[in-house]
Amino acid sequence: MNVTDVTAIPVSVPIERAYETSLSSAPGGDSGTHDHVVVRVETDADVTGYGEIAPMAAWPHGLTQDACTRLINDSLAPTVEGRRVMRLPRIVDDLERQLSGEPFPVYGIDLALHDALGKHLGVPVYDLLGGPKTEDRTFDLHYSIGIKGSEEMAADAAAAAADGFRAFKVKVGGDDHGAERDGIAAIADTVPDARIRVDANQGWQPEEAIRKVRSLDAAANGLTLVEQPVEYDTLDGLRRVREAVDPPVLADEAAFSPRDVAAIARAGAADIINIKLAKTGGLHRGKDVATVAAANGLTCFTGSMVELGIGAAASAHLTVSTPTITYPTGVMNQYADDTLVANDDEWAVDGPTFQVPERPGLGIEPDREAIERLRTD
Structure with a gap:
């Protein structure tokens, strides 16, 4: 099973309750949203894997939503496309070398690859x-x-x-x-x-x-x-x-x-x-x-x-x-x-x-309608 396409989709999701730390604050209610990136990996086996990034620029090695999205779509996708999903560890190694210490974009792709591989093999990711x-x-x-x-x-x-x-x-x-x-x-x-x-x-x-x-x-x-x-x-x-x-x-x-x-x-x-x-x-x-x-x-x-x-x-x-x-x-x-x-x-x-549900891959079914409704690109 080979990767045919990697796409990062920026979304902004409403936050129900405020949450404050010494590093950041997310207001809740009508004014509260949180930025995320959904990562979609498509394959030639008609299997699609999904990953996610929760960007936090205030963190060490942190990146914004826009930076994560652009890095994946413009720079990292070509590194992954055409590769065998089964060789996930080698793909991660290559992505880490390419980014030299910025883990956030790699994490979204890694999750999507694990999801696709588990679905393809018919086993949960925990296996x-x-x-x-x-x-x-x-x-x-x-x-x-x-x-x-x-x-x-x-x-x-x-x-x-x-x-x-x-x-x-x-x-x-x-x-x-x-x-x-x-x-x-x-x-x-x-x-x-x-x-x-x-x-x-x-x-x-x-x-x-x-x-x-x-x-x-x-x-x-x-x-x-x-x-x-x-x-x-x-x-x-x-x-x-x-x-x-x-x-x-x-x-x-x-x-x-x-x-x-x-x-x-x-x-x-x-x-x-x-x-x-x-x-x-x-x-x-x-x-x-x-x-x-x-x-x-x-x-x-x-x-x-x-x-x-x-x-x-x-x-x-x-x-x-x-x-x-x-x-x-x-x-x-x-x-x-x-x-x-x-x-x-x-x-x-x-x-x-x-x-944890006993389902192949990550065990999630993406809400495609919600992703399209909340995307910001």
């Missing part, structure tokens, strides 16, 4: 990645809460707890640490058995991080982990925080590639690695990141760039097939009005445990 680590194909989810007031945090946590959630990821690193501490305390009071983790998205300097993590740890009655408290390019600072605080430290923006993970392990800078397919350049390299982490005694967590249905499905396949991913994950989108997936009922979140 292409080694098979599910549990026979029931399930994994645990956390509930994510953005930067907001303490009353809103507590209300969000209470609503999620009513649905069975006990693991909460809370964004911090904003301008008002006192309000963040109060919000964490409010969640702990509202849901006494809550397992709370915090994510600063590089929001602090090392000494500041040590002080604030200790404060939040006390407010939470013990945090389960702290994610990327300092800037991505200061492994020494990350190590200093890890050595000074009680909760385990998770590396996110600092951990894109297998080489990054090896460097983090050598520096003793983190306990856990956040694998995001946008960072790794897709599923193929995502498995490499997990392998290097495991070889160095690190556990993993699957993160999200607030992908829609296609990207969330890919992350679910990675999660369910990777033994070293042990922490509850937030890969299923909680904010978009439209997932761009026609069979989104099979991918709907109903509580803190998710079961």
